Amino acid sequence: MNGDGHPDLVTVENDHLWLFLGSTVTGQLGEAHEIGTAAWNGYTIASPGDTNNDGHPNLWARNKNTGVIYDFSFGTDSLGIGTAITNGAFTSTDRPLMTSPGDANGDGIADLYTITDDKELWANMGTAPDANGYRLGAHHIASAGTLWKTITNVA
Numbered sequence: 001m002n003g004d005g006h007p008d009l010v011t012v013e014n015d016h017l018w019l020f021l022g023s024t025v026t027g028q029l030g031e032a033h034e035i036g037t038a039a040w041n042g043y044t045i046a047s048p049g050d051t052n053n054d055g056h057p058n059l060w061a062r063n064k065n066t067g068v069i070y071d072f073s074f075g076t077d078s079l080g081i082g083t084a085i086t087n088g089a090f091t092s093t094d095r096p097l098m099t100s101p102g103d104a105n106g107d108g109i110a111d112l113y114t115i116t117d118d119k120e121l122w123a124n125m126g127t128a129p130d131a132n133g134y135r136l137g138a139h140h141i142a143s144a145g146t147l148w149k150t151i152t153n154v155a
């Protein structure tokens with residue numbers, strides 16, 4: 001997140017959002033920074049990669065109740081302003097699990113995968129922003145295999 005070439009970690013702990021900076025020592029994390037102070041238990045977070053091409057990874061945060069996904073930029077060790085990139089189609093009731101592999105189809109735009117309440121893997125490929133700034137296309141069913149009926153977490 002801070003652009004030093006070492007991978008960092010973002011976690012939600014006790015309703016707060018924390019950034020653990022990667023250490024120069026392989027396999028260790030350095031100091032922790034609190035970057036969000038309230039209500040993060042209400043969000044599902046994902047790592048879409050650097051969606052605004054500023055050299056820092058971005059963070060996607062899905063409001064579990066409203067179903068809106070926000071894209072946050074990072075400064076050196078702080079969170080920027082969240083921009084809504086979807087309408088409210090992504091509640092945790094309809095899409096219990098979500099993650100981003102970054103850009104899955106190689107078009108340079110981050111994509112989203114969710115597992116629905118019917119236990120199917122759905123993909124929403126990233127698009128150029130529409131008039132509302134929304135950046136995810138309509139879903140397609142990536143897999144309806146039985147595997148997804150047993151998955152309890154994705155990252």
Ligand SMILES: [Ca+2]
Binds near residue numbers: 050
């Ligand atoms: Ca960025």
Ligand SMILES: [Ca+2]
Binds near residue numbers: 106107
């Ligand atoms: Ca893509």
